[in-house]
Amino acid sequence: MKKVMLLLLAFVLATGIVACKAGGTNADPSENPGNGGLEGKLEDILAQIYDKAEFKETSKEFIETGLQTVEITAENCEYHLGLKSMKDIEEAIASEPMISASAYALCLVRVKEGADIEKLKTDIKENVNPYKWVCVGVQEENIIVDNIGDVVILIMTDYDTEALHEAFLSLK
Numbered sequence: 001m002k003k004v005m006l007l008l009l010a011f012v013l014a015t016g017i018v019a020c021k022a023g024g025t026n027a028d029p030s031e032n033p034g035n036g037g038l039e040g041k042l043e044d045i046l047a048q049i050y051d052k053a054e055f056k057e058t059s060k061e062f063i064e065t066g067l068q069t070v071e072i073t074a075e076n077c078e079y080h081l082g083l084k085s086m087k088d089i090e091e092a093i094a095s096e097p098m099i100s101a102s103a104y105a106l107c108l109v110r111v112k113e114g115a116d117i118e119k120l121k122t123d124i125k126e127n128v129n130p131y132k133w134v135c136v137g138v139q140e141e142n143i144i145v146d147n148i149g150d151v152v153i154l155i156m157t158d159y160d161t162e163a164l165h166e167a168f169l170s171l172k
Contacts, residue, residue, distance in 0.1 A: 092107060106157070
């Protein structure tokens, strides 16, 4: 009887181990689209972008003074991202000047697992308002929407757009 119980217990444990391995998530983000990419808090990713960006001197001054980071919520999502809903968004932040005569926004969005990232990027690009500021705006060619894994970036500025984009891409 003891042998049968031990064999049964061994079988259950072995089956459980196999099931866990088969049902686990892939560690390789490229094999599990919508997941992976950049780890950590969005605020930390934002800080890394600013640290890595190679700004022109005038842009560096602007970036280093007077930016604030705000949480993007259901109430302000349309203002920051042009989206009426946050249904595909796990979390999001915006980095914008407190007061400035220049148009500038850098937003980071962590997308929910299983969401269509390409559609979300297209929706942001097509719906974000490049003239949302009172007296200034950004030309369409200075609006970048891209992603690394489940983190989407929106850059809207006439200040070193490419430097910010390259700094983001260097985080891969």
